[in-house]
Amino acid sequence: MPFATPSEATSQVHDLRDLLDVLEARGKLLRFDEAMCKDTEAMPLFRLQLCGVPEAERRVMLFEHVVGAAGQRYGMALLAGVYGASADILRIGLGCEQRTDVLQRVARAIAEPVTPELIRPELRASAPVHEVVHTGRDLHAVGLDALPAPVEEPGFSQIIRTGMPMITKDPETGVRNVGTYNAFIRDRTRMVAGISEVHDARRHHWATARRRGEDLPVAIVVGVTPTTMLMSSMGVPYGVDELALAGAFDGRAVELVPCKTVPLEVPANAEMVIEGLLSTSVLEPRLGFSEYPGYINVAEDPQPVLHVTAITHRADAMFTPMLVGFPPSDTNTVWSLANAAHLYHQLRHVAGFPLVDVEFPQAGAGNDICLLRVERDTAIDIVELLQSAADLHRMGKWFIAVDDDVDLADWSSVCWALSYRVAPERDIRVVEGRVAALDPAELPFAGDLGRRPTRVLIDATMKHAYAPVALPAKRYMVAAIERWNRRSDVPPLRIGGPWHSTATPSWSAADEHLAQLIVDGDYRAVGRITAGRQTPVE
Numbered sequence: 001m002p003f004a005t006p007s008e009a010t011s012q013v014h015d016l017r018d019l020l021d022v023l024e025a026r027g028k029l030l031r032f033d034e035a036m037c038k039d040t041e042a043m044p045l046f047r048l049q050l051c052g053v054p055e056a057e058r059r060v061m062l063f064e065h066v067v068g069a070a071g072q073r074y075g076m077a078l079l080a081g082v083y084g085a086s087a088d089i090l091r092i093g094l095g096c097e098q099r100t101d102v103l104q105r106v107a108r109a110i111a112e113p114v115t116p117e118l119i120r121p122e123l124r125a126s127a128p129v130h131e132v133v134h135t136g137r138d139l140h141a142v143g144l145d146a147l148p149a150p151v152e153e154p155g156f157s158q159i160i161r162t163g164m165p166m167i168t169k170d171p172e173t174g175v176r177n178v179g180t181y182n183a184f185i186r187d188r189t190r191m192v193a194g195i196s197e198v199h200d201a202r203r204h205h206w207a208t209a210r211r212r213g214e215d216l217p218v219a220i221v222v223g224v225t226p227t228t229m230l231m232s233s234m235g236v237p238y239g240v241d242e243l244a245l246a247g248a249f250d251g252r253a254v255e256l257v258p259c260k261t262v263p264l265e266v267p268a269n270a271e272m273v274i275e276g277l278l279s280t281s282v283l284e285p286r287l288g289f290s291e292y293p294g295y296i297n298v299a300e301d302p303q304p305v306l307h308v309t310a311i312t313h314r315a316d317a318m319f320t321p322m323l324v325g326f327p328p329s330d331t332n333t334v335w336s337l338a339n340a341a342h343l344y345h346q347l348r349h350v351a352g353f354p355l356v357d358v359e360f361p362q363a364g365a366g367n368d369i370c371l372l373r374v375e376r377d378t379a380i381d382i383v384e385l386l387q388s389a390a391d392l393h394r395m396g397k398w399f400i401a402v403d404d405d406v407d408l409a410d411w412s413s414v415c416w417a418l419s420y421r422v423a424p425e426r427d428i429r430v431v432e433g434r435v436a437a438l439d440p441a442e443l444p445f446a447g448d449l450g451r452r453p454t455r456v457l458i459d460a461t462m463k464h465a466y467a468p469v470a471l472p473a474k475r476y477m478v479a480a481i482e483r484w485n486r487r488s489d490v491p492p493l494r495i496g497g498p499w500h501s502t503a504t505p506s507w508s509a510a511d512e513h514l515a516q517l518i519v520d521g522d523y524r525a526v527g528r529i530t531a532g533r534q535t536p537v538e
């Protein structure tokens, strides 16, 4: 499938400072200048917004004066929600007005990546992320204590963490990987890296370092651009450089600077970098924190220890927490778009399915429910599309295909399709092949080694020519919209799914004639026709 032309704008967002200006100008930034406790106050406020404010009205929160429960004051601000307080905010950070622009630009970036560039040696000393450098004794004196990493679920969280892109390289080939993984803070220079064994940094780089009897150099990058966050959260094949995708998406190469203590390069405009060596010989329990299905995950799950060798940051650095857990959360917002963009690319541009859109709703953590919107009237095999989507996205549980008149962002529209376009025995299949990961519904089966977790494929498209949708014809609705919009005392319209009807092949000329008589006000003419068709009661 060829690329549609996405909006070609080169991103104006070089770093989070640029983004804050844009957000403030658009009324999407809420500053707090009073002292805010990172351990008990900041995240409950942010959560309150997620629970209690409609998505379109949510704002990024900047806590400018951060204190800790033990009385400490922080020199760094806390910037919450800059990646995913809402889907709108994420799109602003990506420089895209429309969701479909993101899908198109990701597809193009995968096809035509732009290699990142090292900044010139004479400019490296002034790289923003190296304005302040802590190594050696200086590092050991304060280290990670300087970071206002917040307690996310006070009363239940057993850890504080970074949930940011981690850069590693293959110790033998030098292939770079950038993956968003958690790292749990345990001491001034000790963390525990929560990289799943199926993910690239662990499966490839850590495994190779272990075989060689070495520790693995790691750079955790705090305060990257939303583009880099999106790319490092995307399950692209091993060997694809996520920073090259970020460069292509933004229309310019990502600028890198060499790390101070490890042989890696990091984005020069980030807020902060934590450099370190990931042990391949010592593991430490991870402990309880909120996981993407929306429950506290208390599994101890031993993970590799990370020994911090340097912390570098901007002079007035901001720490960016990345809330995970009960939906909605920043993580689910980012993961939802990352999963959708990647699957869209694979299904539309690689496999050639006539897909219009892919959505992973927040309530399914942006991961478990996959909605596929398909061009109508095409002769594609929907079961093949559903199975291909399931094969490509192994962590998904529900795969639902709908026609292109269904609004994927509107659950009532999706439920309508599920209600009246599905004959269960024909259109629903339960198939094997799921990687169930952290799904708590699978926990009771954990010891059953023979069990293969299943997923559900639902074809909720129309299989024959339906009667017209029961709505007015377009010309009457357009007139209604114009009248509505002329008033100043009514709320703005947000029209998603079907909003007018269209004749379908089952709608005959006789049907059209009757409807026209009614619109003309001549109901008695209709009555004369039906009178001629009267029948006796049998």
Ligand SMILES: Cc1cc2nc3c(=O)[nH]c(=O)nc-3n(C[C@H](O)[C@H](O)[C@H](O)COP(=O)(O)O)c2cc1C
Residues within 6 Å of the ligand: 163, 164, 177, 178, 179, 180, 181, 182, 183, 194, 195, 196, 197, 198, 199, 200, 201, 232, 233, 234, 235, 236, 322, 324, 330, 331, 334, 335
């Ligand atoms: C905010 C956020 C946090 C994440 N944390 C983790 C994590 O701690 N461990 C993990 O294995 N995957 C985590 N993921 C998922 C991975 O980032 C994602 O699957 C990505 O594709 C992995 O990159 P890779 O394919 O290069 O390994 C997280 C995703 C997001 C958006």
